[in-house]
Amino acid sequence: MPEQANNTNNNSDDAYDFELSLAVRDYECDLQGVVNNATYQNYLEHARHEYLQNRNLSFAHFHETGHDLVLTRAEIDYKAPLKSGDCFTVKLRLEKESRLRFRFIQDIYKDPDDQHILHGRLIGTCLNRNGRPGFPPEIEALLATP
Template sequence: MSQYIFELEMQVRDYECDMEGIVNNANYQHYLEHTRHEFLAAAGISFVEMRERGIDPVVNRIEINYKMPLRSRDHFVSKLYMRREGIKFVFYQDIYKVSGELCIKAVVETVCTTQGRITRGEEFVPYFERFLQQE
């Protein structure tokens, strides 16, 4: 059983909703990305610091399963855990309403590039090693 290693509470803003009054599907990717960036900071390095060192985590693939919509002003919690699969660092991210209902399940595969070239991701290991979960 996998356990979440990071959680971030947020609130839906009015402009993130579509004409049906629910969060536009593209905004969930913003929530997921913001959560990963905040996780990086909590792990000891910011996205900006990585970029300044020439290290870039790049999304290689993303899969989102929508379960229940969020609406304007809803409070929610974005949670994640991660695994290393070959050269990829895979983030398993779920978003729940604060009341507990699952809204989305996502799998975000990332790779590392250094100075513009894909690497085996060893640059991430010092920051992620303690968080990586085994299958």
């Protein structure tokens, strides 16, 4: 299944800013035949990268301009497993956590029945070349968008 990205911005409290459809590959499964728990973090990271690219931004762009986006905390609740060949959607919402931190709320749903597979709350910040936190204007603009 090819990757498919969608913007899903609306005013609901449960709204997501972005969705990415993916499929489980055989090599992502462990001996039990389910997706290895560490692989879910790859899915979440891939969705965050695609989210930025969908807005004509990238982690590489920020690094080249002296800003590195880094995670400082990851909370993940595993609700049900995915298996090889399962199709699923990663949904995310970006929020401002504090003056110097942002928060990604991310959920994975199995297609086509929307079974909730995972809920994640990932906290991050942006560090300049001197290791000091602070947001570049592009991130400030994303965080200011309702």
